[in-house]
Amino acid sequence: MTSTPGKPSGRIFGRGSWPEVRRIADILRVETVGGALLLAAALLALVWANSPWRDLYRVLGDARIGPAGLHLDLTLNQWAADGLLAIFFFVAGLELKREFVAGDLRSPSRAVLPVAAALGGMILPALIYVAVNARAGGDALAGWAIPTATDIAFALAVLGVISTHLPAALRTFLLTLAVVDDLLAILIIALFYTSSLHLAPLLLALLPLALFALLVQRRVRSWWLLLPLAAVTWGLVHASGVHATVAGVLLAFTVPVIRRAEGPGIGLAEHFEHRFRPLSAGVAVPVFAFFAAGVSVGGLSGFTSSLTDSVALGIAVGLVAGKTAGVLGASWLVQRFTRAQLAEGLSWWDVFGLALLAGLGFTVSLLIGELAFGVGTESTEHTKIGVLVGSLLSALLATVVLRIRNRHYQSLHEVEERDADADGIPDVYQGREPQP
Template identity: 55%
Template sequence: MTAPAPHRSSDRKVLGRLSLPERNFVAEALRTETVGGVLLLVAAVAALIWANTAGGSYDSLRSFHLGPGSLGLDLSIQHWAADGLLAVFFFVAGIELKRELVAGDLRDPKAAALPVVAALCGMAVPALVYVLTNTVGGGSMDGWAVPTATDIAFALAVLAVIGTSLPSALRAFLLTLAVVDDLFAILIIAVFFTSDLNFAALGGAVLGLVVFWLLLRKRVRGWYIYVPLALAIWGLMYNSGIHATIAGVAMGLMLRCHKEDESEEHSPGEHIEHLVRPLSAGLAVPLFALFSAGVVVTGGALGDVFTKPETLGVVLGLVVGKAVGIFGGTWLAARFTKAELNDDLAWPDVFAVASLAGIGFTVSLLIGELAFTEDPLLTDEIKAAVLTGSLIAALLSGILLKLRNAKYRKLCEDEERDEDLSGVPDIYEMDDPAYHRRMAAIYEKKAAEHRRLAEVAGGEREDGSGPA
């Protein structure tokens, strides 16, 4: 037996192997998102069953108003879920984006080019598909932004259900895509879905954000300071006319997401994300889905999804636009940067992940509500289109991923293998001489055991009755 040869680094690869710290971070983040995605699926199904079996009670509950009217916060439960709970979701998205910019793939312009171009194309093409569909069909252009979003939690829930062992590079690509996607979705909401501005409230929100930033800079600690301040900023942002979720992402971007010295085990941003992510994935987003996904589904309503230009544009945007946009953007970025695809993967793998990104549940539902506020019937039809398009994208990507599941399983096993029992996967130790010394000792021990067994076998009687 011979020890494995030292690993030699190759030219830059598209979807190449992650560094060990990045791999561990992605694995931890996606575990939480996967659990949250399963809860999201359960909440969406519960909402659909509730709305179609006891629709009166469902509509009555989500239309029930509560909150201090004197502060402009007498909102329905549905609005509390969309404007309040999703602010937590976007707060986590802001921290993710900040971390990617300072410590993740987006800190390196060359490495960032691929996911940024893929995400931009994955938003532009679905919007274009919607516009073309409604230009031909004479529909409303107001919903152009609905199919531009990707729901990472829902996508990972689909992966959990179909049991596909995606290698970490593809999972990281999907996560980075979703982070960039969230950033542009936030910009779309801020720019295109802002009502008349209340400059006094906006000024108060900006002042609150400045105070928030100064407290962070001064290393002031204590949740009892930041939580009331964050609530005040959120309330002022809501009253300013800008969607309140913008407050969440702004505060997330202010957190420090890099370690200043070796004594810090985690940066403040990573620590707070670790605390808040379960609240976002396990409570905020599922409750939003519970009070937003409940649409009455009938045979006629499902038929309308494929006949009305607005709803057909959403379905085609999610299913066709997302897959074509992300795949095309990735291929173009690879071609113009002269990067090669990872040897262990094939371009159909990229197309499968691009199809998976067509699941645009949470943010698509939110944008659908914002785009057609004046037409409740069309809002429900758009929601039905989002659900239909997301379901078709999930089925299509599930089939494509299943076809390569055996290959993915082998790649994951290679990533996890730790023959020298060092606690670090072997694939990350190939350039370490100490690893090769440990492996040589292991192989020598195995070879000695084989020689001993051969000697014992050779010393038996020819009739097999025992030693000679």
């Protein structure tokens, strides 16, 4: 991007194109419903884990099913984390590839902001966690990546509860940041949370993966061909010691994306996304949350004791302060070095509210906690406390900040929805800019 000295080179948090805005609005509707189910599942788990029937909750999570001969006699906890979340990461991989191949983010000038914000929102929370746990000893430092994740479903559920009308550009930014965040999280899981690596099954996984890639590149949609190949790929990656959710991302990256200039209709990536996103948002993530979020707090004294543990404290501070400062700071640096201006009608207060929302790190944070400390350990229980408290504080603070500007957001939303000629495309995406 070139610019004249002393003049801004463009705007950040711009609306983007109408096809992308409409597509992302459809995605956000599904994710918002999924977020409500996620919250309901997490609440049910918390109530059950602190009820007189708490032992039954543990027994349910530890129940084993699956073929032992294939080393897949896993607990329901493990099936939720390794199996169902592979669907979640498959959808995230599809969305990321779609954004960078055919979406607005194929332009480096538009991609730099969410990528930089995601990086800032991961690095600073990790540093804060390490600083808090530097003297803790033991395996506390293994959880450094826990506060680095953003849960888009949780964030959208909060937006739905507080009934705020964020402009399209801010919603798009939040979704894209979370998707980039998910990709970085899966890289962290693959690189830092693989305890033992078995090369033979990992190399064998390349065979069904390659055949899956060949079929989807030929636009084959037959589920009876693709699903068995995907399942075998998943099983071999699981056997290799690499977390099985990595298979979801690898499979997603093989799926072709059609560019609008290449012809009408939707590509295979969009087809799969439409099919699997409701399953991911409505089943996979809520079920994982149900098995992962249940923690017995042991009354007020037990809750206070757990929260003062360095692991829980590092996570909570990392999510609330680290995520906010990281996302906000990285966004400001992009604006500073590109000499761009905020889009008309937006202020840094709005970016601050969005950065607070990024501190809702639930699904992937709980997953990394289990990988770092093991299922059922004391540190994992403290992880759950830290994630729940940090996410709740981020949600409450974001609610306060965003509600202050909600009337302004409503006026911007009305402008973005106005369609004077009733052609199905809002006027602002046709070069007509009515004032809010």
